[in-house]
Amino acid sequence: MRFNKKNQSNEVLEGDLTPMIDMVFQLIAFFMLLINFSEVDRAEDLMLPVSTLAIAPETRPDYQIILNLRPDGTVTFAGQEVEKIDFMNVIFRQEIDFARREGVTNPSDIAVVIRSHRDTATGLVQKLISKCQESELENFSLRVKDTPY
Template identity: 50%
Template structure:
């Protein structure tokens, strides 16, 4: 029996549109992915401020300290019961900065404190930093979208 050649050929699907769309989605997610999440702690609910503005340029040397309401500190996934346990981390950071000709004052200490934390605990943490000659602080807050409480 003679077979019709047209009937045996698989039908071709045009994949161009799907591949275009998929690459656009990948580009979208790649642009928005934020690797700095590692330094953010899930347990911290930041206070809100309408003047919150992301820094224009990232500091060369920065330490992000997450402060819990009980005074515990999370630094780089390490949970420490008190701020004074940060001393070895400060020393290491200062050594790294000095190797690049920077002073301790050039190291920016970013404090991400929970909104319920007593302010005295924030100041105690700042005092610990000052003991290590670190005096450049940034208090991190979350942007308050106008019309929200």
């Protein structure tokens, strides 16, 4: 029996990779644009109240402080847990200082975003607000979830 030597070439078979690479780059670009690195600011386990009338923030304020309030009265700020609302003064002082260095000289221009769990007592939210007011922070946003899921 004779083998056909012509068919036994040593050439490597190579498919055309161009379309696959195109697609993969598209996918990477898609995920890169949508990735959200700001998760440290939001405590994902917090169940926000639902409201359909809330306005989605169009522009990011020059300086914002995101406070996550839980039903037990603990506040999570920038990944750091504060046991009591009474201790927030220190953080506010520090933040106002940071804001000043970034050019936001007036504390009332700092946006305070309050993300509170839906079952938190409103009294705790009010206590947090009055703590902010003591530090001359007066621009509040009560954050809610846009649609139920």
